[in-house]
Amino acid sequence: MVVAILPAAGKGERLGESLPKQFLDLKGIPLLVRTLLAFEKAPQIDGIIIATHPLYLEHTENLIKSFNLRKVLKIVEGGTTRQRSVYQAVKIAPLETEVFLVHDAVRPFVPESLIKRVIEATRSYGASVPAIPVRDTLNLVKDHLVKANVPRENLFHIQTPQGIKANLLKTCLDEAIARGLEFTDESSLLTYFGHPVYVVEGSWLNFKITFKEDLILAEKLIDCKIETLF
Template sequence: MDDADARARSDEVAVLIPAAGRGRRLGGRPKQFRALGEHPVLVQVLLSFERHPAVGHAVVAAPESRVTDVTDRLQAEGLSVLTAVVGGGADRQSSVQHALRAVPDPVNTVLVHDAARPFVAATQVQAVVQAVRTGGAASLVVPVADTLRRGDADRLGETVSRDGLYRMQTPQGFRREWLEHAHRRASAEDLAATDDVALVQHLDHDVVPVPGSRRNFKITTPDDWALAQALWPTWRDAPERFDLSSSASS
């Protein structure tokens, strides 16, 4: 293998999709398996990465009891990016761990993307990939726009400055060895986190913020589901209209 081939192999990108959650806040059928347009949400997410030239592999962590069904369904879609469907764990963190083990050896850049976040723009994916190749770790973020106050069930307290506060989005991206090390360390120390950025930061690695978009929201509640259904026809017909990373705080 010459140097050019070696560089090309080391630049391969995989995306991990933890899709084993039950979606209790939305209720009913898990959101990743609900139909959005012509396909389930999970398929729509995978199609976004299928169309992205930088992403060569996708690994889905599905509910353990549904691995065969999900594999058959995704293979029927003819997704060339699909590399494997694995059994997920009891939480998002363990599902990512399981998916990470199935990433092919040549991959050096690993993205992690929510199974219920279908409105991700191509330029946002590319920006995260480039930031990982330059700095080692990156995530889409959106600055907090609302006024924040502390409080309890009885009264509101003091205002909290929103300066320097971000809402985290996905994809989050990492050098493969950083993410693998972060998950090994988390397992050894019994450390739990709500996203992979926290695990990588635990190793004292910097994570680069990449401007996201409020349109790249995660379907979590019934209101989110209604909004996704309303927006889907516009996304399907002209996804570039959603490609507005520069308006992340709008």
């Protein structure tokens, strides 16, 4: 069984909206729902668990019902960090879960082909993440001055979904929580505990909506029927 976890308990303060960004309208459909639909349609996904802010539990439940999302197994109260939200979701996942895919709730344009690549690599290697190469010049900057160039060879932007075999993720999360350690994503968590993470090809369209410009770009892509680009 493959279960997708969507941590969606963030406040999205950088967008400057009163509503958390995962609930913002994106061409008539809430951003979170657009992301959920990508996993709902993927035949490789057996179930979905959402970890959301306690203030938005009922709101999330209503969205699931309104859009008839049948693969959503549970909605759980998220934690104060991404890691703790994922932990809460893992704890209530079906016992038969073999693979978890953890995906940012605000990456709505994840192609099915990418979901499939991550699952296949996870089954083979234990853990897998999608990544795209850094293509801009990188500099170390301090006090508005360039101090040094950073070679970009072997540097990648890590994306989601990040795939991990269920027992491996549970073990690492238990250990991290017990030690009071916090990690920003699953690849960092596994790497810290010495587990190799296999990298597959990501997608330039699979970007994370963080700033207002990202939201505008997302709207334009929908106007252009982005699904035809996958």
